[in-house]
Amino acid sequence: MNAGDAVVRKLVTFGRILREAGVEVGPGRIQDALRALDEIDLRRRDEVYAALACTLIARRDDLEIFDRAFRAWFEKDPTRLGGKAPELGIGIDERPQPPAAAPRPGDSEDPDEQDDQQEEPDVLAAYSADERLRERDFSTLTRTELLRLRALMVRLVRVLPTRPSRRLELAPNGFQIAPRETLRRAMRREGEPVERAFRRKKRVERRVVFLCDVSGSMEPYSRALVLFLQAAVSAGRKVEAFTFGTRLTRLTPYLGGYDPEASLQRASRAVPDWAGGTRIGDAFKAFNDLYGRRGLTRGSVVVIVSDGWERGDVSQLALEMARLRRRCHSIIWVNPLKGTEGYEPLAAGMATALPYVDVFLPGHNLLALESLAEALRASGSRRARLRPATLWSAA
Amino acid sequence: MSSNEMRDSIDGVQQALAERSYLADRGLATTVHLALKLGKPVLLEGEAGVGKTELAKVVADALGARLIRLQCYEGIDVAHALYDWAYARQMLYIRTLEATGDARQGEEVLDELFGPRFLERRPLLDAIACDDEIPPVLLIDEIDRADDEFEAFLLELLSDFQVTIPEIGTITAERRPVVFLTSNRTRELHEALKRRCLYTWVELPDLEREIAIVRARVPTAPERLAAQAAAFVHELRTLDLTKQPGIAETIDWTQALLALGQEELEAGVVDLTLGSVLKFHEDIGRVRDADLQQLVEQARTAADAQTPAG
Structure with missing residues (x-):
């Protein structure tokens, strides 16, 4: 084995480690990296590092993983990685695993599974079950019903807003x-x-940014909404999805692909704070700082799905809503509680946020989501600023 | 430094850029070197004001090449980026032919109408059809602002460096231009486009390097002032601001301080010129609320630590 072979072998293994850690590294990239290594001084660490980084990595988020892998693999730095390559995936994912409450299609240990099997004939028999599903509160749905809902939601996705190009x-x-x-x-x-x-x-399509509350009180609704988002993202529409509870997670990259089950599974693993608490103000601040500032919300319709239960500081929420408002086309707030009779936006967070909201909607069942689709379509052309007062009574 | 040495080694790149007041770290210099050697486009990502666009300009200058810049925006299309026909001139030409009773055949006239003479070259075609001795540097700025479709179109262009104009035919670049793409990451670019590029994340520099950059860019500024200004901006970056000031802001600010005849940083003048560093009303308010005097003191101490001569 000559020296060249050794480099190739080492590089290929390194590529495999990166892949295990979740970085996409195709054979084309490895080839580029090899060509790059030809052009530099192999004895200089900074040159090797830069040559590999610019050929193997394509996004900033992956640089940290690359950095660790590089230290571990080329420099055998055990403090960084615990020595063994296979642990890389675990070592890097420091986020807590989601609680079992997250939807896990395909997981046979799921207790829901037994329920589903008992209900199977019923579901199969009823074509008109669609109608019934439309009005069922999301919080009472089983997993199979949720998946059937998705099919309905795919139809809803077709009416996203547009803007002049x-x-x-x-x-x-x-x-x-x-x-x-x-x-x-x-x-x-x-x-x-x-x-x-x-x-x-x-x-052309106007971008829609979804911010979904996944705290304890919102969990069943958000689960249904993630189905809607998956339908939208996989249909290739200009949709960005975020979830927030105690922290902000960008969900869009996990929702693509053809297999809804797989992408839902990926998404639920990516969200670390299913069914936790809420700090809406903090989450919006993180959103504004990280994404709003870069222009993600400019000209887009922002849909916030939350019950407005703020456990943090309300004044911060007001500040961040104002920032968000200045940067987007319009804000739609979907509150599942609005579907319950006699609801008034008394939750402190909700009352604070309402002045910045253009359209305030219920979102507790599919019928309500249809009204969201309608509001989205209408919001595309112009700012339809509605008086919050009129909307309260409409509930 | 001749453009040849710039092409030969990483040291050459670093030196040639430094001579033009652009202080690139080893990593960035390596990427530029690889781009020249492998003929691949470079994708530069990073916060606003870290010198992404500047790099392309300086590389063009160092190579002695022409810089062709394409600024992207939402809705940019082929007519703006690649080529367009000069319709008005075509019309006038037809009228002139009629008036002078030109007796040429239709085919001939048509060929002339849709020939190079009436073709308006836009930046991309300009870069490909360029017949300069040294291939040009093509800067595709803020690619993240353009639509997805435009990215797909670029993809084709960047892999083959040729374009087809139906009326004329295919034009292939004789020498491949050096291509830089910049992005502020307002959205994720397509994987396929990234795969064709060398990816680099441009970081904000550490204090020592930033002082060196300011001194290189504003050579007339006193050493103490440059160091203190850079240190102060570093202090600002630790605060929770809407928009962190980039290197461009540090340089602007140092120039502003210099124009006001400052030798050293003083709280009063800092307060007056804060608008050259911070571009958001909220941020200016936040910095004024935080003790300005104290920030200036901290910056002075940090700057003194960096300049031993003091």
Whole structure:
């Protein structure tokens, strides 16, 4: 075995370690890394580090994993990783495992599973069960019913909001002459622009950002909502999903893919604070600092799903809602409790947040989610600022 | 430093950039070196104001190459990025032909109408069709602002460095341009695009390096002032601010202090010029609430530790 082989072997193993730690490293990247190593001084640590980092890694979040793996593998630094490669995945994931309450499709030890099997004939028999499901409160649904709900939600996803694009498209009733097409038509008539073509602004999807409360009080509703988000994200729509309880988690990367069960499983593993407490103000601050500032919310419709039970400081919530409001197109607040009779937004957090909210909706069942879809569609074109007072009585 | 040495080694890159007042660390220099050697685009990500765009400019200068810049925005399309036909001139030309009674065949006229003469080159085509001795540096700035579709289009361009214009044919780059893409991470870029690039996260520098950068960029500033300004900005970064000041802000601010004839940092002047460092009303309020005098003192101490001559 010559020296070149040793480098290749070492690099391939290193790639495998990174993959186990959750970084996507394809063979193409390994090849690039090998070419890069040819161009640098292999004795210099900083050069090797930079060459591998810029070829193997493609996002900032992965740099930390890379750093640890690099130390452990190339420098045999046992303090970093406990020496053994397979532990890498565990060593890096320092987040607590989600409690069993999180939806875990495909997990046969799930106690829900037995319930489901007993209910199976019922579910299979009823085509019109759709109607019944529409009005069932999410908190009383079993897992199978939740999955059936998803099919309904896929239909809902089709009505997300739009905004005018900078691009133009040909349209007979457009506002501007389309020179390219006009000239083309003129060619047919000996260069005389008899027939004029017009264009207008094309409409493209407006981004929707979901912020879902996954604290104890909200857990059953959020579970249903994650199904909705999965449907939206996997349909390739411009949707960003976040969950918050005691901390903020970006869910979007976990929700893609064709297999809803697998992505739900990934998502529930990614959320460390299912059914915990809530500090809405802190979570929104984290959101504004990390994502809002980068422009994620600019021009997008923000949907907050929460009961507004704030266990932290209410004044911070007001501050962060104001910041959020300045950066987005409109805010829709979905509160499952609003579906209960005689509800009034008395929770301190809810009362604080309401002045910044454009549309305030119930969200306790699928019928209510349909009204969310309707509000989303309407919110695309213009700011439909509704008086909170009128909405309270509408509940 | 000739552009050849810049191409040969990492030391060469580092030195050539330093001569142009850009102090790159070893990691960044390695990436630039690899980009030149492997002919791959570089994707630079990092907070605003850490010198992503500046790097491309300086590399172009060091190579003696032309810098072609494409600023991305939402809704950017082929007509803005690649090429467009000069419709108005085409129309006028047709009229002129009619008026002068030009007797050429239609085919011939058409070829002329849709030939290079009436083609308006936009930055991407400019970079590919460029016939300079030294290939140009193409800077695709803030790619995260463009739409997904535009990214897909870039993907094709960046792998083959050729474009097809239906009326003319395929144009292939004779020499591949050096490509830099920058992103502020307002959204995640597509995996496929990233795979074609060398990825680099540009960090804010540590105090020592930042002082060196300020001194390189504002050579007329007294050493103490440069050190204290950099140290003060470092203090600011530890506060909980909406927008952390970048290196660009430190340099701006030092220039502002210099213009006011300052030799050293003083709380009064800091208060007056805070607007060159902080760009949010809330942040300015927060810093004024935190003891300004004390921050200045801390910055002075930190700066003294960095400049032994004192």
